[in-house]
Structures are given as structure tokens and as C-alpha cells.
Amino acid sequence: MNKTTRILAAAVLGLGASAVSASDFPQGPIEVTVPFAAGGGLDQNARAFAKAFSEALNTPVAVMNRDGAAGAIGLAFVAGARADGYALAFTPAVSLTSQPHRVKTIKYGVESFSPVCHVFDNIFAIAVLANSPYKTIADVLVGARKEPGAVSYGTSGIGSIPHLGTADIEAAAKVQLNHVAYKGDGPMMQDLLGGRLGFGAVLASSVRAQVQAGTLRLLAVYSDQRHPHFPAVPTLTESGVPVVQLSFGGLLAPAKTPTAVLDKLQAACERAVKSPGYVDWAAKAGQVVEYQPAEAFGRKLREDSRAKAATIQRLGL
Structure with missing residues (x-):
């Protein structure tokens, strides 16, 4: 058997072993x-x-x-x-x-x-305190246009999904918001519940208890569809802001x-x-x-x- 024949035979045997392994998967x-x-x-x-x-x-x-x-x-x-x-x-x-x-x-x-x-x-949402003057995302944008940088929002960190999504809101609506980046959701939630943020960009499911208790309200979700557990909360696109951050x-x-x-x-x-x-x-x-x-x-x-x-x-x- 010459060298070329040996190489071809080895390749065929390898393919056969792979096929057997795949057909018997998992072992x-x-x-x-x-x-x-x-x-x-x-x-x-x-x-x-x-x-x-x-x-x-x-x-x-x-x-x-x-x-x-x-x-x-x-x-x-x-x-x-x-x-x-x-x-x-x-x-x-x-x-x-x-x-x-x-x-x-x-x-x-x-x-x-x-x-x-x-x-x-994982569907993220814009959350505000129940007594916040912001009733819709449009209210947030009005406040941002009135005084650029005055509306603060918190996220779990720079480059996070909420940060990227909210930056897209700024670009689409031509407004300037004040991003406060935290090292995780815990510290951000403390400041949101303490009234030190205009809104929080949060995982919707993580604040379900606060929403049900009437402590927080959700204004909109960043996804391309409504959250099944919060069917009354619109998407950003439905709210007039053409942003989807999946x-x-x-x-x-x-x-x-x-x-x-x-x-x-x-x-x-x-x-x-x-x-x-x-x-x-x-x-x-x-x-x-x-x-x-x-x-x-x-x-x-x-x-x-x-x-x-x-x-x-x-x-x-």
C-alpha cells in the first residue's frame, strides 16, 4: 500500500468512525x-x-x-x-x-x-417609582428635552443590554440622558427605590414583586414583543421610539x-x-x-x- 492509498484509507476510516459516533450519540x-x-x-x-x-x-x-x-x-x-x-x-x-x-x-x-x-x-424594561411623574416613555423624553442630562437612569453596568438599549433611545429620540452605571442590579435597585434615579433599566422579571406590590411601574420594554407577564406594558416601538434591544x-x-x-x-x-x-x-x-x-x-x-x-x-x- 503506497503512501497516498494509506492516507485515503485512514480518511475513510476516520469518516466511518465519526459517522458511527454521531449515529450512536450520546454514549x-x-x-x-x-x-x-x-x-x-x-x-x-x-x-x-x-x-x-x-x-x-x-x-x-x-x-x-x-x-x-x-x-x-x-x-x-x-x-x-x-x-x-x-x-x-x-x-x-x-x-x-x-x-x-x-x-x-x-x-x-x-x-x-x-x-x-x-x-x-430576557426582556428588559424601563421602571420608575409608583409616584414618579413619568407615566410614559414620552414623559421621560419631554423631561430630557427640557433639560439635557437632567434625567438620570441606572443600569447594571457600561456595555450592558440596558445601557446599549437606552443609548439607542437617546440616538433615536435625539435626547441626552444621564447614565449611572452600577456594579450589578442590587446597588442600582437601592437607588431606584430610594428615589435617586429618574428610572432604572431592569430585567422585567426581576422586579415583578415590586410591580405587583405597587412600588414600581413599568413604562416600556426594550424587546420586539410585550412581556407575557406584563401584557399591558408596551414596547418602545409601540410607544413611538423605534428601538429594539434584544x-x-x-x-x-x-x-x-x-x-x-x-x-x-x-x-x-x-x-x-x-x-x-x-x-x-x-x-x-x-x-x-x-x-x-x-x-x-x-x-x-x-x-x-x-x-x-x-x-x-x-x-x-
Whole structure:
């Protein structure tokens, strides 16, 4: 057997082994990386999903927290993992569609992953105290035009979804707001509830208790659809401000994962997202869940990456 024949034979054998592996997938535990710390909302979501995902695949699914650098450490780990379907990421899109545009040392991008499925939406909202003079987003803009920079708003940090979304409001409405960036939602909520901010840009589900208690009111949501738990709250677009700032996430595999493996993962993901156990958990947690297949999820990731790149460039972040 000459050298060329040996190379071809090895390639054929390799392809055969890959095909067998894909057809028999999964043959062992799957590890799902959450690129943020344990105990938070994303971690709780991932663990509820992993339970349903494990049942759908009939194999153990372990959740591992690899936090740091706003999700970049965990995503870099998965991007560099073996593309066999056994190492996945459960992540919000922002760590993939925004961070690489802000941090030039990040080596991964949208093309570093194979989308598996869209799982959840995080819908952010503009929240004010119940006794605030702002009844609508139009009232906020009137105040901002009257005195540029006088209306303050708080977010969980520079470059966060609420910051980017509110910066888009400023650009669309041609107003100047006063951004107060905090290190997390906790300190920001303290100042919002203490009356030291004009409004807070918050995850809607995280303030459900305060809204139900009548402490806070929501003026509008940043998404392209109303929040199912707050159906009376309009979107920004419905309020006359043409801004949509999406926050969503789902399951990713390393790029070049075999199609047969991705198909099995996607089918299991659909069963998991629609399973009674996960649906019940989401309803109790106020988490918006929506299954979308890999193709739609990938398209959404690419569109979001382009949109966030434009906002980040405009802001000089």
C-alpha cells in the first residue's frame, strides 16, 4: 500500500468512525457550561433546562459554572472544546454578540459556535417609582428635552443590554440622558427605590414583586414583543421610539460539530423547552421561554451581533 492509498484509507476510516459516533450519540454524560456564577438567574435556568434536557436525551447532563470576564471565559472554553456534542454552552447571547466587539483580546466570535437552539428571552424594561411623574416613555423624553442630562437612569453596568438599549433611545429620540452605571442590579435597585434615579433599566422579571406590590411601574420594554407577564406594558416601538434591544439565549456547541449530532441535540432541546417540568419552572420564575431551531437561532445571533457592533462603535466603547 503506497503512501497516498494509506492516507485515503485512514480518511475513510476516520469518516466511518465519526459517522458511527454521531449515529450512536450520546454514549455518555454531556457537560453544559454556564459562563456566569452559580446561584444567579441564568444558573437556575440552566439547571432546570438541564434536567429536562437529560430526560429528553436519556443521558446525564452536568452543569458547570465557568464564570469571569462577562461570560468570555466560559464561552472561550466551549469554543475550544472537542466538537463532538459533549461540551455545550447555555448562555445569553450578549457574551457572544457584544463582548467580542468591546474586548479585542477575545478570540472567539459567532462563527466559533454551532447554534443548537434558542431557549429563552430576557426582556428588559424601563421602571420608575409608583409616584414618579413619568407615566410614559414620552414623559421621560419631554423631561430630557427640557433639560439635557437632567434625567438620570441606572443600569447594571457600561456595555450592558440596558445601557446599549437606552443609548439607542437617546440616538433615536435625539435626547441626552444621564447614565449611572452600577456594579450589578442590587446597588442600582437601592437607588431606584430610594428615589435617586429618574428610572432604572431592569430585567422585567426581576422586579415583578415590586410591580405587583405597587412600588414600581413599568413604562416600556426594550424587546420586539410585550412581556407575557406584563401584557399591558408596551414596547418602545409601540410607544413611538423605534428601538429594539434584544436579550436572548440558548444552547451552543463548538463549531464543526457533526450535523447528525446537532440534529439530535436540537430535537432534545425542543422536547426539553416544551416539557411540563421546564414550562412549570419558567412560569414560577417569570422566565420567558421560546424554542427556536438552530437555523433561526443562528440568524438571530448574527443579526444581533451586527446591531450591537454598530451601537458599540457609535458609543466608542
